[in-house]
Amino acid sequence: MHKITKAVIAAAGYGTRMLPITKVLPKEVLPLVDKPIIQLVVEELAEAGIENIIIVTKARKSELVEYFGDIEGGLAEHLRNGDLAKEALLEQLEAVRGLANFAFVEQEKLYGTGTPVLDAAPYIGDEPFIYTFADDFFVAKQNSYMQMMAAYEQYDAPVFACQPRTADEDYKRYGYMGGDELSPGVIDVKAVIEQPGKENAPGKLASLGGFIVTPDVLPYLRSVREQLPDGKELFFNAALDAMVKDGKRVIAKEIVDAEYFDTGNKLEYMKTSVAMAVRHSEIGPQFRQFLNQFVKENISES
Amino acid sequence: MKVRKAVIAAAGFGTRFLPQTKAMPKEMLPLIDKPIIQYIVEDMVAAGITDIIIVGSSSKRAIEDHFDSANEDLLSNLRAGGPKKQHYIDELEALANLANFTYVRQKGPYGNATPILSAAHLIGNEPFIYAYADDLTVATPNAFQQMIELYDELQGTIVPCIRVTKDVDFDRYGILGGKQVNDDVLKMDSAIEKPGRANAPSDFASVGGYLFTPDVLEYVEAGLKTLPEGEEFYVTNSLVNPMLKDGKPFYGCLIKNSKRYDTGDKLEYLKTVVDFALQRKDLGDDFREYLRQKV
Numbered sequence: 098m099h100k101i102t103k104a105v106i107a108a109a110g111y112g113t114r115m116l117p118i119t120k121v122l123p124k125e126v127l128p129l130v131d132k133p134i135i136q137l138v139v140e141e142l143a144e145a146g147i148e149n150i151i152i153v154t155k156a157r158k159s160e161l162v163e164y165f166g167d168i169e170g171g172l173a174e175h176l177r178n179g180d181l182a183k184e185a186l187l188e189q190l191e192a193v194r195g196l197a198n199f200a201f202v203e204q205e206k207l208y209g210t211g212t213p214v215l216d217a218a219p220y221i222g223d224e225p226f227i228y229t230f231a232d233d234f235f236v237a238k239q240n241s242y243m244q245m246m247a248a249y250e251q252y253d254a255p256v257f258a259c260q261p262r263t264a265d266e267d268y269k270r271y272g273y274m275g276g277d278e279l280s281p282g283v284i285d286v287k288a289v290i291e292q293p294g295k296e297n298a299p300g301k302l303a304s305l306g307g308f309i310v311t312p313d314v315l316p317y318l319r320s321v322r323e324q325l326p327d328g329k330e331l332f333f334n335a336a337l338d339a340m341v342k343d344g345k346r347v348i349a350k351e352i353v354d355a356e357y358f359d360t361g362n363k364l365e366y367m368k369t370s371v372a373m374a375v376r377h378s379e380i381g382p383q384f385r386q387f388l389n390q391f392v393k394e395n396i397s398e399s
Numbered sequence: 400m401k402v403r404k405a406v407i408a409a410a411g412f413g414t415r416f417l418p419q420t421k422a423m424p425k426e427m428l429p430l431i432d433k434p435i436i437q438y439i440v441e442d443m444v445a446a447g448i449t450d451i452i453i454v455g456s457s458s459k460r461a462i463e464d465h466f467d468s469a470n471e472d473l474l475s476n477l478r479a480g481g482p483k484k485q486h487y488i489d490e491l492e493a494l495a496n497l498a499n500f501t502y503v504r505q506k507g508p509y510g511n512a513t514p515i516l517s518a519a520h521l522i523g524n525e526p527f528i529y530a531y532a533d534d535l536t537v538a539t540p541n542a543f544q545q546m547i548e549l550y551d552e553l554q555g556t557i558v559p560c561i562r563v564t565k566d567v568d569f570d571r572y573g574i575l576g577g578k579q580v581n582d583d584v585l586k587m588d589s590a591i592e593k594p595g596r597a598n599a600p601s602d603f604a605s606v607g608g609y610l611f612t613p614d615v616l617e618y619v620e621a622g623l624k625t626l627p628e629g630e631e632f633y634v635t636n637s638l639v640n641p642m643l644k645d646g647k648p649f650y651g652c653l654i655k656n657s658k659r660y661d662t663g664d665k666l667e668y669l670k671t672v673v674d675f676a677l678q679r680k681d682l683g684d685d686f687r688e689y690l691r692q693k694v
Binding site for chain 1 (some may be wrong): 412414416418420422423426428429431433437456457461464465472473476477478484487491494576665666669670672673674676677679681686687689690691693694
């Protein structure tokens, strides 16, 4: 068993659902109160013991590179010459820089969740790694990546993070898994279907958040890619599905005691902004007070 | 003379939003899907402004790019999306054509008069609006339209105001002194920073921003010359007070049908986001339902 210390974050989307703000800014750096969305993902990875993070982006996402890079000279000087509060901010910024070792890989022009994995794989070596996205995350009692790592350590197989999702529209949105329960919340996956619709779903567990990718997933992903018809998206789930069909073990781990947050469209982004403001250590209490009053004044009880 | 130029101050470090503002200028913080500064620019354009000078710093490139043509990579992605995504292409194109944008780097002493100094050579002998990028007043007609209308009538410097009633607000705003011309206009003879209710000469509170007459530039030059070494360069001390002393006409203009938003700190920013989201037709109902359940 290899200790997992590397992660790949897919951050190459155009963010068209958030236009016009994403005309220039990568959607991954849009704020949740005072932190870019991707930082919440990175913080959870760092807490789970991840030391090296490869962010797969498209060209021109320099804000993303700069955010995890050195502090710009003018700003650093301004903070150094300020009061104690500003010095504390400087330390906070240095802490962002120190969360992990960051590397950036440019995504080639092929759509789908499988492509970032193939783009980053040459830089990983023969070891398992976490694969996750930059615009959704869990807030969990126990770190969601650590929950996945525990399942990996027990069963030595690739792992899906998942949670039950049963609203009609969910079945058209997520990938679903079915299989046999090995232990509570751990499924030996027998079928994976992308956006199956309710009637064809193999189970209630939807793939949410990230994965643990073992080296033996990569040949399957490459072979799915080779057989991909022109103009189709390369879905990462398709590789796991191919593995399952080949008789290999794939695990789904239900992330427990956790709330899932998405920021992929305007509404979800707004809801997640409110949820993070309510939890915010500095403005949380005042914001909650505002929200109660605001709802009373602007949203009738009817 | 027709008001057609505006200067927007956008050179701050945005330290109150760190770490976020390490990745982007605070003027680019989104209210849902548009950066704050875009709301201000759109209001200016609707008020007839054609030339906008943005005074920034080295880390503000995102603002320049936002009001430029979209990059070809994004455009080709949108084109591939077919007619469904055409509206995005149109919207992005419109953004680049909103006004003539000029960008200057801020140079000079610390203080809110310095952006005017940095833009002075681009203004020439004409009136102009001076605005801060994190000050948002939503009004009908918009605040700039109301200011320009009053300027056209009175030909003096226009100071946008709200009427304050709460005690705390007299400790928070600059309050104008002078003689009321009518319900909504005050001919100004003084401005007192945060006087408290007891010492307040009126209930007209200045909310940030000005419509200046061209002669303010002489005061910028003079003010800089006489500024003691190491002092900060402020609009009130170095420009407004000397101009009032010289008898230049200043008018406080109550912005009618207005709601003022401050986006200068995290809490106020989040409150603004929530309020804007609720008013959005495409989000309003779902977001309203979410808030109802949340509380």
